[in-house]
Amino acid sequence: MSVTSPAEREELNRLLIQTGRNDQKAFAELYKRTSSKLFGVCLRMLRDRSAAEEVLQETYTTVWRRAAGFDAAKASAITWLITLSRNKAIDRLRQHREELVDDPSRLEQAVDDQPTPAVDAETSQEYGRLQKCLDALEPQQRDSVREAFFTGATYNELATRSKVPLGTMKSWIRRSLMQLRVCLEK
Template identity: 50%
Template sequence: MLVAALSRVAAGDRLALREVYDRTSAKLFGIVLRICQEREAAEDVLQEVYVTVWNRAAGYDPERASPVTWLATIARNRAIDWRRARRPDHNVGVEEAETIADEAVLAPERIEAEQEARRLHGCLDEIEGRQASAIRAAFIGGATYAELAERDGVPLGTMKSWIRRGLLKLRECLDRG
């Protein structure tokens, strides 16, 4: 369904973009918020993500990645760009903290998300240790490839190759299931 919607977005269909947003915004917002660690910034970054989707949907290739993987990569990259551009001395005091309403996920959605997470982590467990560790740190923890290369003491190109090969194996596993 998302593949078809992205194809319609590429053709300029605004309703298709709304469909993509409705189906993916919660997941992408979680990724962006984890990296930005500021709700307002994450909302702004998420808006940039969907502008990017609108502008680049024609470049999406379902043979290379699932729609969610493609969208999550855009979200992750935009959030990392925001984090890099952010001034290091920008700290907000407790008195400025925003009050956040309870946005707890309903039980059926939580169960489905937990099942997807178990499946994802099961597939990650099947991948070679270095690759799985790098994928977890990059896509769950929000680390940049450069940070991971430095952490593991390997060249940046090596880290990118590990992650790329790991993502291919992950996709194969998820497609089987």
């Protein structure tokens, strides 16, 4: 099930708007179409099934309560949903920071899990543009940006994992973000 085609995006927008009008059927359909994507996002960050299930549950109860505030002119439904689930997952990571003391096995796991680029046919135009801009970054910096996005790690955690000083990690990421912004606005 793809959430990247323009038609599917439109349909998700419609379902989220209907959910905002207390339409339970639309909410159930929205869950059916988006929950596996959001669960993938949570699982990738939290690396724990039951923690990811809890965050997914929290995400959708928030969706039901806040859907009325969704504005399709500002963001697409899928961006809105993924953002919500990422924010909840990151909040949870920060709450449990002391339990996440980095150990080398975690780092290796994170590196092994570097996702391979998805098949072209299944990705959006926006993804293609972003990927091109990421490709233009230094490999080490690109990897740090991707790891930050996928794992929700802090600057400190990223620096520890990559065995570089905190200041170095900050400047890698900040420089990358500035480069991405310029590249994406070309």
